[in-house]
Amino acid sequence: MLQAVDLHKKFKTKEVVRQVNMQLEAGESVGLLGPNGAGKSTTISMLSSLVMPTSGEVLWNNVSINKNPEALRKTLGVVPQEIALYPELSAKENLHFFGRIYGLKGQLLAKRTEETLQKIGLSDRKNDIVKTFSGGMKRRLNIGAALLHKPSILIMDEPTVGIDPQSRAYILDTVKQLVEEGMTLLYTSHYMEEVELLCDKIYIMDQGEIIAYGTKEQLKLLVSDNQTIELKAHLLNPQFEEALKKQLPAANVRKEDEVLLISVPKNEEPLATIFAIAAENTVTITSAIVKIPSLEDVFLHLTGRALRD
Amino acid sequence: MLLSLIGKQMKMLLRNKQPLIILLVMPVVLITILSTALASVMNSDEQTAIQARLVLIDESNWEQEEASIVKFLEEQKVRGPALEALIQTFESNDPIRILEGSILNSEDINKYIALEKRQPAELDNIRKDKEIDGILVIPTNFRLNYIKSAYFDEHETPDMDLLLSQENGIRASIIQSVLHEWQTGFTKSLALTKVGISPDEIMQNGQTIERIEQVLQERERKIPASIYYTIGMLVMFALYIPTFLSGFALQEVQWKVYNRIILAGVSATLYAFSIFITGMIVALMQQVIILLFGKFVLGIDWIGLEGMTVIVLSYSLFVGGLSALLTTLQLRTKSDGVANIFSGLVVSIFAFLGGSFFNIGDVSSLLATIGNFTPNGATMTAILTIQKGQQLGGIWSYMFPLYGWFVLCIFLSIVLFPKRGVTS
Numbered sequence: 001m002l003q004a005v006d007l008h009k010k011f012k013t014k015e016v017v018r019q020v021n022m023q024l025e026a027g028e029s030v031g032l033l034g035p036n037g038a039g040k041s042t043t044i045s046m047l048s049s050l051v052m053p054t055s056g057e058v059l060w061n062n063v064s065i066n067k068n069p070e071a072l073r074k075t076l077g078v079v080p081q082e083i084a085l086y087p088e089l090s091a092k093e094n095l096h097f098f099g100r101i102y103g104l105k106g107q108l109l110a111k112r113t114e115e116t117l118q119k120i121g122l123s124d125r126k127n128d129i130v131k132t133f134s135g136g137m138k139r140r141l142n143i144g145a146a147l148l149h150k151p152s153i154l155i156m157d158e159p160t161v162g163i164d165p166q167s168r169a170y171i172l173d174t175v176k177q178l179v180e181e182g183m184t185l186l187y188t189s190h191y192m193e194e195v196e197l198l199c200d201k202i203y204i205m206d207q208g209e210i211i212a213y214g215t216k217e218q219l220k221l222l223v224s225d226n227q228t229i230e231l232k233a234h235l236l237n238p239q240f241e242e243a244l245k246k247q248l249p250a251a252n253v254r255k256e257d258e259v260l261l262i263s264v265p266k267n268e269e270p271l272a273t274i275f276a277i278a279a280e281n282t283v284t285i286t287s288a289i290v291k292i293p294s295l296e297d298v299f300l301h302l303t304g305r306a307l308r309d
Numbered sequence: 310m311l312l313s314l315i316g317k318q319m320k321m322l323l324r325n326k327q328p329l330i331i332l333l334v335m336p337v338v339l340i341t342i343l344s345t346a347l348a349s350v351m352n353s354d355e356q357t358a359i360q361a362r363l364v365l366i367d368e369s370n371w372e373q374e375e376a377s378i379v380k381f382l383e384e385q386k387v388r389g390p391a392l393e394a395l396i397q398t399f400e401s402n403d404p405i406r407i408l409e410g411s412i413l414n415s416e417d418i419n420k421y422i423a424l425e426k427r428q429p430a431e432l433d434n435i436r437k438d439k440e441i442d443g444i445l446v447i448p449t450n451f452r453l454n455y456i457k458s459a460y461f462d463e464h465e466t467p468d469m470d471l472l473l474s475q476e477n478g479i480r481a482s483i484i485q486s487v488l489h490e491w492q493t494g495f496t497k498s499l500a501l502t503k504v505g506i507s508p509d510e511i512m513q514n515g516q517t518i519e520r521i522e523q524v525l526q527e528r529e530r531k532i533p534a535s536i537y538y539t540i541g542m543l544v545m546f547a548l549y550i551p552t553f554l555s556g557f558a559l560q561e562v563q564w565k566v567y568n569r570i571i572l573a574g575v576s577a578t579l580y581a582f583s584i585f586i587t588g589m590i591v592a593l594m595q596q597v598i599i600l601l602f603g604k605f606v607l608g609i610d611w612i613g614l615e616g617m618t619v620i621v622l623s624y625s626l627f628v629g630g631l632s633a634l635l636t637t638l639q640l641r642t643k644s645d646g647v648a649n650i651f652s653g654l655v656v657s658i659f660a661f662l663g664g665s666f667f668n669i670g671d672v673s674s675l676l677a678t679i680g681n682f683t684p685n686g687a688t689m690t691a692i693l694t695i696q697k698g699q700q701l702g703g704i705w706s707y708m709f710p711l712y713g714w715f716v717l718c719i720f721l722s723i724v725l726f727p728k729r730g731v732t733s
């Protein structure tokens with residue numbers, strides 16, 4: 001069991017992580033959700049023993065890793081947000097190097113390398129130099145390098161950042177498969193749909209603090225009193241938006257791209273009012289969808305900001 | 310694990326064009342250009358004559374000892390005209406007179422040895438004079454004892470003291486070879502005078518000049534521009550190795566690969582040690598390649614392989630230490646500023662002081678002395694010393710500053726290397 005107890009981290013005068021408490025049980029897949037700059041990467045750096053907390057401690061099987069990180073490191077695989085690979089080496093050479101420093105050699109190293117290349121779908125490109133790879137291929141190899149020594153815990157920091165949808169889907173499938181095989185996973189992302197797909201338990205982090213945690217269902221209960229209406233219309237104008245806010249004072253109205261999102265308490269029946277206001281402001285509504293609450297709504301509810309702001 | 314780290318660093322180096330160009334192509338091109346362009350200038354410099362300074366202190370003296378010699382002859386029952394004839398023979402065959410007059414003051418030898426006569430009281434001061442290459446002290450009663458030994462078998466062959474300077478081996482060798490020829494001559498004369506052959510004839514048979522030339526040929530090899538610039542560029546461009554290796558280490562931190570390495574259980578000390586070993590191997594390879602280029606392309610005949618091996622290995626050791634130090638400083642500062650300053654400024658200053666571009670001693674002896682304390686300057690002077698034909702013993706005064714630099718680099722690396730890991 002990996003546990004974070006009252007973790008704080010200060011860089012010079014700036015406190016980037018405050019009183020973080022987390023827990024990962026064996027076989028569990030845990031998501032750490034938060035916007036950029038929330039302190040997710042610093043938290044996982046402390047959890048993986050790379051950064052010493054300013055105060056608090058990380059426990060691995062109830063033993064502090066602050067002074068003795070070796071026991072955890074042997075069982076840990078870390079996929080950093082950056083492409084932590086040698087661009088001048090081939091995929092196979094990269095995996096061989098990382099395998100060797102984990103003490104693998106000979107036939108075992110060759111076998112694990114082949115298995116990993118197969119798992120990440122790069123067997124046919126194994127002898128190619130990494131700098132010639134696409135972003136998605138590099139991301140896959142980045143994951144492969146963390147899997148080579150068969151860790152029991154995998155920590156992934158935004159593993160799908162900046163890649164095409166196809167590669168993203170491939171990576172998510174691979175991670176899902178790992179979770180199904182019993183791997184303990186800590187997955188950080190600001191894509192709530194990834195966390196929803198992969199994780200049983202979710203921690204939501206903002207401005208260095210854990211602001212909520214629980215299962216998806218538990219978190220969604222936080223916003224169960226609300227409903228979100230997704231409105232599309234011809235010529236959305238600011239007057240219409242202002243009128244909505246005025247006449248529906250309990251609602252949270254915001255615009256994303258060309259869609260208007262209106263969160264209102266569940267007991268209200270706002271559709272008639274909305275259509276009436278639209279008519280008054282000469283706005284033609286083309287679609288109105290009443291949405292089931294998502295983690296995005298949970299984050300919005302907790303912070304008043306969208307996850308990707 | 311160590312081998313994996315070294316292998317990975319070697320691959321990173323070999324698969325990057327920039328390091329290969331700077332570490333191998335640039336020195337080779339510069340050696341070719343400089344040794345061709347400056348060959349005529351340097352070759353004319355090499356014609357400068359070598360003249361050793363020898364001081365003769367004659368505590369023996371014909372005038373003073375003549376009375377003792379006459380007394381000795383009288384004791385041997387030689388009197389009257391026979392005594393006078395013998396005294397005349399002894400005086401004309403006096404080995405010191407022959408050395409002074411016929412050998413050292415001869416036109417041929419005078420080109421190589423400048424003789425000065427001084428008083429015994431001046432010996433202590435003369436010994437302190439670094440410009441003096443040799444002091445020959447003829448002891449009191451040398452002539453009397455020589456006569457007793459040569460003509461009457463009543464005394465052992467008399468000894469004299471020859472003090473040679475350690476400052477300039479080649480000039481000391483010239484003095485030694487001339488005096489050796491002379492001493493051999495007068496030893497032979499002890500036997501031959503007894504059968505009526507004049508020692509003068511034995512000691513002036515022209516072998517002395519041949520011996521000097523032989524010594525010059527053996528000991529003072531001319532350093533052509535090709536050798537000078539091959540060594541100059543070799544020691545200069547080896548200093549770029551640490552900048553590349555420390556640059557790669559910083560990239561590893563920035564790419565977060567260093568975190569992977571630390572998470573795999575590789576200690577920071579082992580990582581730093583791998584940089585040291587890689588720097589050493591690359592420096593050794595670079596030097597061997599450049600020396601082989603000199604041999605097979607420029608036709609240089611490298612001599613003193615034992616000395617060259619010691620110097621090249623020592624310099625590789627230093628480059629390894631410097632690689633570890635620059636890596637330490639880069640990881641501590643998390644910036645490539647240290648390597649940039651080193652490659653952009655320090656290498657140029659060291660190369661200038663060390664004499665990679667021209668012999669700094671021609672400009673200022675102070676700068677040359679400072680240059681000999683730079684690692685590259687010390688190494689260059691040591692290699693030139695070996696290439697001039699001097700023995701291994703002649704290089705240690707240059708090698709000790711190099712070892713000092715090495716110890717300093719290693720000490721600072723051990724103290725300063727960030728042992729807890731580095732975050733970018």
